[in-house]
Amino acid sequence: MIIRQTHIVPKNVEAIRLSDYVVGIFPQIPSRKGVKKAIKAGAIYVDGKHGNTGDWVSAGQKIELVELDKKPPKIYELDLPVIYEDNQIAVIHKPAGIVVSGNQFHTIQNALLHNLKISKAVDAYKLPRPVHRLDHATSGLLLIAKTTSAHIEISQQFENKTIQKKYQAVIIGKLANENGIIEAPIEGKSAITKYQVKQKSPSLKTSHLSLVDLYPLTGRTHQLRIHLANLGCPILGDKLYHGDKPLLQGKGLFLCAVELSFEHPLNKEKMNFRIDAPNKFAYRMEQEKRRWEVRK
16 A cells, blocks of 8 residues: 555644545545545545544544555557646647547547656646547647646636637638627537638639638537537538538548647746647648639
8 A cells, every 4th residue: 555645634623524624635636526536445544544434533633645556547559749748737739530538448548648757746647637628530739637736727727718729620611701709509508719711712512611710718519610510611521510511521520729828737837839730721722722723
């Protein structure tokens, strides 16, 4: 048994149950739900014995967080471009066609230990965790937490809507305005997306294609894909929301998370990361333009 952290209950502590007292004591398990799970799993000891949620805490007791003997996760040996890494966080470039996490083996989550170093911080995760998600078919920048405190801080930034994300997409058709805001609820919840048209091209197959920058101001599932599809301009290659528009087979979804801005969870430094959209975006726009000109 490995003891990860020890806490001695101070004098004059008020009458309180173990499950309530431990909340916030160990950075690794800051939530009440997490504490209850840790106690139930046998990871919390009181004076050398397994603690119970209903135990009363008293001054002088030694409360320990122990490392449970768990089978190490199987590592998915997929090479990922690491854009940035330090002791608290990392930013990686997620390829299209792989889910971020889930019950299956081939996930970004299971590939992180193949690409990132384990943090040496006291509240380090044994397995780094993505702080947000990108759809299976979407590529681009993904933010990873390597410690509990970093995860909490970054999650709070998402909650406060201070993290800025920019996507680029090729869409079928033309939007009514060169830039604007889409406000349309998704499953009864507010959803807001800003957009800016960067390029337009005539297309023999779809009449027009447009290259657009997208800025989600909320984080609903499939928000960008749904908003554009509802305007009659689905993202090229979107098998789920293409409606009656032509579907480009075998080329994937033309949606990429190209920019990410946030505040570093430890030193509060402003962080900004950018990547280029896949080459297929510009190639598709130019190819459609050439076909149109040749046809004319």
